[in-house]
Amino acid sequence: MKVFVAGGAGYIGGIVTAELLKAGHHVTVYDSLVKGFRQAVPEGARFVQADILDREALDAVLGSESYDAVMHFAAFIEAGRSMRDPGAFFRNNVTGSMTLIEAAVTHNVERFVFSSSAGVYNAVKHVPLTEDDPIGPANVYGETKYMIEETLKWYHEILGLRYAALRYFNASGAVPGHGEAHDPETHIIPLVLQVALGQREKVFIYGDDYATPDGTCIRDYVHILDLASAHILALEGLAERSQAIYNLGNGAGYSVKEVVETAREVTGVDIPAEIAPRRYGDGDILVADASRIRQDLGWEPQIPDLRDIIASAWEWHRTHPYGYNGS
Numbered sequence: 001m002k003v004f005v006a007g008g009a010g011y012i013g014g015i016v017t018a019e020l021l022k023a024g025h026h027v028t029v030y031d032s033l034v035k036g037f038r039q040a041v042p043e044g045a046r047f048v049q050a051d052i053l054d055r056e057a058l059d060a061v062l063g064s065e066s067y068d069a070v071m072h073f074a075a076f077i078e079a080g081r082s083m084r085d086p087g088a089f090f091r092n093n094v095t096g097s098m099t100l101i102e103a104a105v106t107h108n109v110e111r112f113v114f115s116s117s118a119g120v121y122n123a124v125k126h127v128p129l130t131e132d133d134p135i136g137p138a139n140v141y142g143e144t145k146y147m148i149e150e151t152l153k154w155y156h157e158i159l160g161l162r163y164a165a166l167r168y169f170n171a172s173g174a175v176p177g178h179g180e181a182h183d184p185e186t187h188i189i190p191l192v193l194q195v196a197l198g199q200r201e202k203v204f205i206y207g208d209d210y211a212t213p214d215g216t217c218i219r220d221y222v223h224i225l226d227l228a229s230a231h232i233l234a235l236e237g238l239a240e241r242s243q244a245i246y247n248l249g250n251g252a253g254y255s256v257k258e259v260v261e262t263a264r265e266v267t268g269v270d271i272p273a274e275i276a277p278r279r280y281g282d283g284d285i286l287v288a289d290a291s292r293i294r295q296d297l298g299w300e301p302q303i304p305d306l307r308d309i310i311a312s313a314w315e316w317h318r319t320h321p322y323g324y325n326g327s
């Protein structure tokens with residue numbers, strides 16, 4: 001298939017592009033590099049530097065050849081920032097996505113795979129969460145993801161666009177030469193590993209009075225290679241199903257304290273940690289029930305263990321302490 005990957009110079013889009021190429025698909029990466037890196041785009045993909053808000057640039061690329069599918073990763077991702085600067089998130093994640101969907105439909109692209117998030121759910125007590133659990137984003141970021149899921153639903157219903165919305169839990173881990181390089185970094189595993197590298201003094205644990213066994217938040221960490229295989233299955237699965245919403249997680253939760261402790265074991269560094277006040281909008285436990293994609297498409301995560309996930313991330317951070325920017 002010919003696949004247009006918006007946001008393919010980022011952490012998850014880059015690895016999915018590499019796996020698409022391995023599976024024999026042709027890929028065009030379309031990314032403004034507002035957050036991504038040219039070096040994160042795998043060899044073998046065509047690269048176009050442009051913004052999804054730029055309809056003319058989208059038309060030029062989508063009209064230049066016949067694409068079978070769009071995979072859409074391009075978005076701002078920091079939930080905390082979305083509560084300080086909602087306009088930036090509505091503009092980039094909602095207006096940008098709507099511009100991309102409209103362009104895709106105009107150019108007769110039949111399949112659309114969207115990066116959604118566990119952030120669409122109500123910060124619930126349900127463990128694990130199924131796709132039918134109540135929606136109720138706790139922040140603007142989650143709201144933007146849900147708005148696009150709803151937009152896709154109507155394009156499907158009215159215009160027949162075939163789509164999959166993939167609700168990732170905590171994307172994590174790395175593969176040789178490709179890992180997490182967000183700026184600012186807000187994810188716990190890279191933050192902890194940056195302390196191990198001596199780039200930060202300590203890691204903050206936001207709240208230790210949650211309703212969990214050790215009082216710290218529990219999350220479901222899913223390796224980016226497992227996310228990538230789910231994308232390829234979802235893309236192919238759209239031949240049979242015209243609409244799909246799937247959770248992507250391992251169904252196993254680890255607390256923040258467990259993440260820090262495992263990182264200490266993996267790195268051999270006694271990573272200092274300090275308890276800080278809770279952050280607004282953090283739920284006690286977010287763990288996925290991913291049985292729907294397992295049953296529908298036979299998805300089987302290969303790297304479910306937290307230690308393996310952190311070890312792969314450590315290899316990336318140790319060998320690329322400044323990410324894609326060299327030393």
Ligand SMILES: NC(=O)c1ccc[n+]([C@@H]2O[C@H](COP(=O)([O-])OP(=O)(O)OC[C@H]3O[C@@H](n4cnc5c(N)ncnc54)[C@H](O)[C@@H]3O)[C@@H](O)[C@H]2O)c1
Nearest residue numbers: 007009010011012032033034035036051052074075115171
């Ligand atoms: N990382 C996670 O744990 C996680 C969890 C749930 C959902 N997601 C979603 O997955 C997707 C990818 O996340 P990531 O961690 O790889 O983020 P990332 O920041 O590494 O990648 C996003 C990419 O999109 C590009 N981009 C952003 N806005 C753009 C625009 N207007 N035009 C063109 N390119 C643009 C950036 O330059 C970057 O390369 C996002 O949609 C995110 O919301 C991520």
